[in-house]
Amino acid sequence: RKEVEQDPGPFNVPEGATVAFNCTYSNSASQSFFWYRQDCRKEPKLLMSVYSSGNEDGRFTAQLNRASQYISLLIRDSKLSDSATYLCVVNYESNFGNEKLTFGTGTRLTIIP
Amino acid sequence: ETGVTQSPTHLIKTRGQQVTLRCSSQSGHNTVSWYQQALGQGPQFIFQYYREEENGRGNFPPRFSGLQFPNYSSELNVNALELDDSALYLCASSLIGANTEAFFGQGTRLTVV
Numbered sequence: 001r002k003e004v005e006q007d008p009g010p011f012n013v014p015e016g017a018t019v020a021f022n023c024t025y026s027n028s029a030s031q032s033f034f035w036y037r038q039d040c041r042k043e044p045k046l047l048m049s050v051y052s053s054g055n056e057d058g059r060f061t062a063q064l065n066r067a068s069q070y071i072s073l074l075i076r077d078s079k080l081s082d083s084a085t086y087l088c089v090v091n092y093e094s095n096f097g098n099e100k101l102t103f104g105t106g107t108r109l110t111i112i113p
Numbered sequence: 114e115t116g117v118t119q120s121p122t123h124l125i126k127t128r129g130q131q132v133t134l135r136c137s138s139q140s141g142h143n144t145v146s147w148y149q150q151a152l153g154q155g156p157q158f159i160f161q162y163y164r165e166e167e168n169g170r171g172n173f174p175p176r177f178s179g180l181q182f183p184n185y186s187s188e189l190n191v192n193a194l195e196l197d198d199s200a201l202y203l204c205a206s207s208l209i210g211a212n213t214e215a216f217f218g219q220g221t222r223l224t225v226v
Contacts, residue, residue, distance in 0.1 A: 004155075043203055043217035044156065087155050100146065100169050101205075101215075103155030 001026055006088050006104035013078055014112050021073045021107050023088030030090040030102075033064050035073045038085045038106065047073075047086070075109075083111045116140055117206050117218035125224045126194050134189045134221045138206030144168070145187035146215065147179060150201040162187050163209060194225045 006023040013019045025033075033050040048055065050062040050071055061074040071088055088104040116139035126132050138145050144163045148156035158171035162181035176192040185206070191198055201222050207215035 008153075043219050045217070046214045089155075100158050100161055100171075101148075101156070102158065103148075105153070105155045 002104070003027055003102050004088055004090055004104035006107050008105050008107060010108040010110060012110045012112055015078060015080060017078050018074065018076045019078055019109065020075075021086055021088070021109075023071050023104050025069050025071065025088075025090045025102075027090070027092070027102075028066075028069060030069075030092060032091045033071050034089040034091070034101075035060075035062055035071075036087040036089050036103070038087055040084075044087055044103075078111050080111050080113060083109060085109070117204065117216050119202075119204055119218035119221050121221060122219065123222045123224075125226060128194055128196060128225055130194050131190065131192045132194060132223060134191075134202050134204075134223070136187045136189070136204035136206070136218055138185045138187070138204075139216055142206040142208045142216075143185050144207045144209050144215075145181060145185065146205045146207070147187070147189045148203040148205065149173075149198075150203060150220070151197075152200070156203055159189070191223075196225050199223060199225045 004025050035047040036044040037047045038044040050064045052064050054063045059076045063072045085106040085108045087106045090102050118137045120135045146161040147159040150156040159173050160170040161168045165181045178190045180188045201220045203220045205215040205217045
């Protein structure tokens with residue numbers, strides 16, 4: 001079983017729609033959680049950290065459920081520029097700077113005009 | 114654009130050869146982590162270097178080795194290349210103890226033929 005599991009997609013979604021991604025992780029000792037975005041043939045970039053209390057950044061909302069070992073990302077009012085691969089990431093270290101990140105396979109999202 | 118630079122950007126090697134990839138970390142960062150991203154997969158953690166020593170290693174064989182230099186730049190060396198080593202190799206620099214994210218370089222795309 002993979003440590004971080006995501007539906008690889010692809011998700012093809014019309015512009016303006018709401019799309020949700022989910023992922024599960026197997027190691028209950030995981031300390032910190034993230035969503036990264038990766039554009040085609042580019043490096044991953046941090047989209048947002050994920051907390052149990054839930055956090056929102058504009059059109060993006062992330063949620064962590066430690067009991068179920070489940071992480072979600074919601075994108076509202078999707079834009080063409082949201083087309084990318086979204087990577088679910090966990091880290092066994094609790095502090096920034098000491099990341100030894102475990103990535104899911106990524107979910108590919110295409111926003112259709 | 115991050116301050117993390119990798120060289121070369123692309124490389125073709127023959128099976129059995131050795132390769133050295135280089136990473137210059139962002140100014141002020143003291144830690145470099147290396148990841149391997151095969152096509153269609155998420156990045157996998159290879160190892161991390163802090164204060165010129167290995168500070169954690171993923172599930173990679175000993176023919177994957179590294180160095181960190183006093184200026185915090187780093188090298189990844191792979192001996193006895195195999196076809197399955199073909200991948201995008203990413204380095205990420207960070208500052209242990211600081212509440213800031215790791216930044217990835219643009220990667221080196223290695224093809225083994």
